[in-house]
Amino acid sequence: MLKTRLIPTLLLKNGRCIKTRQFDAARDTGDPVKASKIYDAQGADELLFLDITASNERRDILFDIIQRVAEECFMPLTVGGGIRSMEDIRKILKMGADKVAICSAFVENPDFVNQASRTFGVSTIIGIVTYRRVDGKDKVFIHGKETETEQNVLTWAKELEERGAGEILLYSIDHDGMMNGYDIDMIRQVTQSVSIPVIVCGGAGKLSDFVDAVQNANASAVSAGSLFHFTDQNLIKTRAHMKNAGLAVRSV
Amino acid sequence: MIVIIDYHMGNLRSVEKAVEWVGGEVIVSNDVDVIEEADKIILPGVGAFPNGMKNLMELGLVDVLKKQILVHHKPFLGICLGMQLLAKKSYEFGECIGLGLIDAEVVKFSFADQSLRVPHVGWSDICVLKESPFLDGIQTGDDFYFVHSYHMKNNNPKDVVATCRYGFEFTAAIQKDNMFATQFHPEKSQEKGLRLLSQFVMLGSKVNA
Numbered sequence: 537m538l539k540t541r542l543i544p545t546l547l548l549k550n551g552r553c554i555k556t557r558q559f560d561a562a563r564d565t566g567d568p569v570k571a572s573k574i575y576d577a578q579g580a581d582e583l584l585f586l587d588i589t590a591s592n593e594r595r596d597i598l599f600d601i602i603q604r605v606a607e608e609c610f611m612p613l614t615v616g617g618g619i620r621s622m623e624d625i626r627k628i629l630k631m632g633a634d635k636v637a638i639c640s641a642f643v644e645n646p647d648f649v650n651q652a653s654r655t656f657g658v659s660t661i662i663g664i665v666t667y668r669r670v671d672g673k674d675k676v677f678i679h680g681k682e683t684e685t686e687q688n689v690l691t692w693a694k695e696l697e698e699r700g701a702g703e704i705l706l707y708s709i710d711h712d713g714m715m716n717g718y719d720i721d722m723i724r725q726v727t728q729s730v731s732i733p734v735i736v737c738g739g740a741g742k743l744s745d746f747v748d749a750v751q752n753a754n755a756s757a758v759s760a761g762s763l764f765h766f767t768d769q770n771l772i773k774t775r776a777h778m779k780n781a782g783l784a785v786r787s788v
Numbered sequence: 789m790i791v792i793i794d795y796h797m798g799n800l801r802s803v804e805k806a807v808e809w810v811g812g813e814v815i816v817s818n819d820v821d822v823i824e825e826a827d828k829i830i831l832p833g834v835g836a837f838p839n840g841m842k843n844l845m846e847l848g849l850v851d852v853l854k855k856q857i858l859v860h861h862k863p864f865l866g867i868c869l870g871m872q873l874l875a876k877k878s879y880e881f882g883e884c885i886g887l888g889l890i891d892a893e894v895v896k897f898s899f900a901d902q903s904l905r906v907p908h909v910g911w912s913d914i915c916v917l918k919e920s921p922f923l924d925g926i927q928t929g930d931d932f933y934f935v936h937s938y939h940m941k942n943n944n945p946k947d948v949v950a951t952c953r954y955g956f957e958f959t960a961a962i963q964k965d966n967m968f969a970t971q972f973h974p975e976k977s978q979e980k981g982l983r984l985l986s987q988f989v990m991l992g993s994k995v996n997a
Contacts, residue, residue, distance in 0.1 A: 657835040
């Protein structure tokens with residue numbers, strides 16, 4: 537039977553791990569290759585790298601990191617951030633990533649979803665939906681939280697599925713780094729609207745948040761950054777907690 | 789020397805690194821001479837079945853592969869799409885003829901139950917049905933990493949050595965003589981996956997079942 541995936545998120549900037557709150561106020565949290573090895577040893581089910589490096593010249597640092605991680609961590613690696621073209625995808629997969637996660641470029645050019653999934657396979661392409669609440673409405677944002685779009689979260693998630701994305705990464709900007717729990721209502725609505733797996737990110741602050749997202753909102757995978765960086769909760773304790781709560785998790 | 793067939797389908801680097809990690813000497817190639825020289829063959833692959841077949845044909849690798857497997861009995865490992873391509877045909881984007889080395893078809897997962905999402909992505913435990921030199925040290929209950937929307941339906945149950953449950957039991961690994969293949973990704977399955985790859989690396993260069 538399929539296990540609920542527990543995925544540490546590594547937010548990268550200029551080759552370092554950082555943590556943000558509502559996509560602002562970055563704090564350095566260390567070396568990504570070292571962090572990856574620790575997560576690997578603790579039996580993470582997958583690693584998610586999101587690169588928010590602004591300048592394109594520094595992209596080579598990301599390639600180097602992915603390459604170094606892929607040499608020693610024999611587990612699924614997903615890479616997102618700044619991917620704009622088929623060539624970008626090809627390059628990142630060649631460095632050792634298994635899946636790519638794309639946000640802005642998909643919103644700006646929806647045909648890119650079809651093209652990417654046809655060429656690289658549905659299961660290689662993850663559509664990232666970053667959103668925040670504006671005047672009581674949940675709006676899709678791109679370029680971090682710079683640009684508000686006209687897209688509604690549910691319609692866009694559904695369109696990503698129809699165009700060939702294999703998974704949705706649902707990322708709440710409002711909840712990012714706040715450690716106040718996931719946006720359960722939105723997760724539930726999205727998982728009810730699509731039939732592809734939904735990975736959730738943003739807000740996990742205690743172990744029961746993971747259980748909540750799976751049991752009460754049907755998330756396929758739970759992701760977190762702060763919880764593993766800033767608290768004494770590690771993946772082993774988290775997995776034990778999830779198991780005790782009755783979730784199917786991998787025995788490592 | 790183990791050759792990993794480069795037919796432009798997915799990330800071959802992970803497979804290469806993992807095989808090297810367990811001590812295998814490996815070369816990534818689509819050169820017919822290199823393939824004929826190799827002791828063992830790995831056919832990995834991520835992507836759509838018709839593209840995979842098209843690339844194998846365009847690179848002139850179909851007959852070479854069949855000869856290495858059927859005539860020279862070289863140990864062969866297929867991974868994910870590399871397993872599915874062994875089937876007679878697939879229904880991905882219409883109907884497409886496969887290598888036809890295994891009596892099977894490849895069909896899409898489809899569930900009414902909304903909790904069973906497609907693609908099937910993540911770690912699932914397998915059930916080992918019979919002993920296989922490739923599965924030495926692997927037991928029922930061990931978790932492996934899967935990522936696929938299509939699965940193999942075998943007409944000859946004898947070929948199926950392990951299954952996995954997702955809504956129903958589907959084929960997780962097959963073996964027929966010197967051919968072994970997995971739907972899951974051993975190169976992405978941490979310790980157990982590396983164990984399986986090391987079995988393949990350590991096998992004698994010819995398997996006669």
